[in-house]
Amino acid sequence: LQDYEYAKYHRKNIPQEFIDANNLEPLFDDQGFIYMQIQKGMYGLKQAGKIANEQLKKFLAPHGYRPTRTPGLWKHDNKP
Numbered sequence: 001l002q003d004y005e006y007a008k009y010h011r012k013n014i015p016q017e018f019i020d021a022n023n024l025e026p027l028f029d030d031q032g033f034i035y036m037q038i039q040k041g042m043y044g045l046k047q048a049g050k051i052a053n054e055q056l057k058k059f060l061a062p063h064g065y066r067p068t069r070t071p072g073l074w075k076h077d078n079k080p
Contacts, residue, residue: 005038005047 011019011032019025028034038045045051057067064077 007036007038008033009036 011028011034014024014034024034053067060066060074065074066077067073068075
């Protein structure tokens with residue numbers, strides 16, 4: 001991720017063992033939510049596809065491939 005994003009999780013979705021091991025108890029708000037800063041792509045995030053596409057662009061660009069307007073379709077610079 002170029003810019004960090006934030007996610008809100010309720011305590012019922014986080015195992016108690018994880019809360020205890022990472023001392024997260026004081027970070028929960030009055031309604032039982034915790035806010036987390038996401039620094040890397042994670043499976044299941046709605047941004048996961050965008051992150052994967054950006055990485056694919058970085059990998060293929062040095063080899064002469066560019067994305068077209070059609071999602072998932074790539075074109076080589078030297079090929080018509």
